Amino acid sequence: MANHITFIGAGNMASAIIGGLIDSGFSPSSITATSPDDAMLAPVRERLGIHTDTDNNAAVSQADVVVLAVKPQIMRQVCEAMRDSVQRQKPLIISIAAGLDADTIDGWLGGGNALVRCMPNTPSLVGYGASGLFANTRVSTEQRDIATELMEAVGIVEWVDDEALLDAVTAVSGSAPAYFFLMFEAMEEAGVKMGLPAATARRLAIQTALGAATMAKQSDKDPATLKQNVMSPGGTTEQAIAHLEDANLRGTMEAAMQACAKRAQEMAKELSGTP
Numbered sequence: 364m365a366n367h368i369t370f371i372g373a374g375n376m377a378s379a380i381i382g383g384l385i386d387s388g389f390s391p392s393s394i395t396a397t398s399p400d401d402a403m404l405a406p407v408r409e410r411l412g413i414h415t416d417t418d419n420n421a422a423v424s425q426a427d428v429v430v431l432a433v434k435p436q437i438m439r440q441v442c443e444a445m446r447d448s449v450q451r452q453k454p455l456i457i458s459i460a461a462g463l464d465a466d467t468i469d470g471w472l473g474g475g476n477a478l479v480r481c482m483p484n485t486p487s488l489v490g491y492g493a494s495g496l497f498a499n500t501r502v503s504t505e506q507r508d509i510a511t512e513l514m515e516a517v518g519i520v521e522w523v524d525d526e527a528l529l530d531a532v533t534a535v536s537g538s539a540p541a542y543f544f545l546m547f548e549a550m551e552e553a554g555v556k557m558g559l560p561a562a563t564a565r566r567l568a569i570q571t572a573l574g575a576a577t578m579a580k581q582s583d584k585d586p587a588t589l590k591q592n593v594m595s596p597g598g599t600t601e602q603a604i605a606h607l608e609d610a611n612l613r614g615t616m617e618a619a620m621q622a623c624a625k626r627a628q629e630m631a632k633e634l635s636g637t638p
């Protein structure tokens with residue numbers, strides 16, 4: 364495992380990964396997070412007991428792994444300002460930014476870096492993250508293992524050999540917690556219209572999703588079979604499923620996920636300066 368990990372940025376996603384790492388036994392004293400605004404760092408410093416710094420260069424100079432966790436729109440200025448310290452230190456770089464490709468980030472950091480692109484998701488905070496990873500050719504086997512170990516501390520890891528597939532990973536897992544949260548909102552709203560107290564509808568919907576996900580993960584049956592097992596012939600579930608199929612849920616999901624991946628591609632073009 365890495366000796367010292369520096370997170371550039373201490374927002375939603377960095378906090379989720381750091382929280383998960385600490386819960387899995389990683390020492391808070393081996394983690395630094397940065398932000399230009401110390402007021403943003405105070406809560407993570409106090410809650411998680413990690414080091415914090417408002418100076419990215421100082422934080423990079425202690426690290427053997429640097430996780431880039433700022434918004435894609437400011438990645439260029441953040442990377443270019445860290446270029447000299449990254450070139451001196453030569454840490455393993457892990458970017459969690461949506462869209463931005465490995466060569467673009469490597470160029471902003473002066474080139475020649477071992478760089479892993481990672482698409483994580485926020486359930487990393489509770490140890491149920493799902494991350495897709497891609498390594499550039501400079502990443503050693505040992506560094507690949509470090510990246511795997513780091514992200515497996517907060518969930519499951521899937522490596523892809525083709526960097527373009529990270530846009531599909533963004534659609535399937537990076538952005539996907541939001542799809543399920545939307546489903547919980549919709550189920551709660553419908554449950555309330557049918558007379559249930561909101562808190563009851565929410566608890567039942569969330570527990571059902573947890574149960575379904577756990578069954579799907581543990582069972583040797585595929586999701587289609589598990590679905591069929593709930594659908595008694597002439598019963599209630601087949602009415603609900605017929606309605607969802609008639610409403611083209613599959614097509615809607617595909618269109619939503621295509622829009623997600625397309626936006627990742629657009630962001631890569633917009634932010635790298637590629638025409």
Ligand SMILES: NC(=O)C1=CN([C@@H]2O[C@H](COP(=O)(O)OP(=O)(O)OC[C@H]3O[C@@H](n4cnc5c(N)ncnc54)[C@H](O)[C@@H]3O)[C@@H](O)[C@H]2O)C=CC1
Nearest residue numbers: 371372373374375376397398432433434435459460461483
């Ligand atoms: N939120 C999510 O579910 C996911 C986000 N991502 C990626 O993670 C990255 C971060 O996203 P969020 O955590 O949601 O954003 P956020 O806005 O919550 O966090 C960004 C952090 O960057 C800090 N920051 C701003 N300027 C900085 C600078 N010059 N130096 C150091 N830190 C600076 C801010 O203070 C803030 O703590 C993005 O690139 C996003 O594409 C990837 C997967 C999932």
Ligand SMILES: O=C(O)[C@@H]1CCC=N1
Nearest residue numbers: 460461533537538539
């Ligand atoms: O919405 C976004 O752009 C980020 C990347 C994946 C999840 N959240």
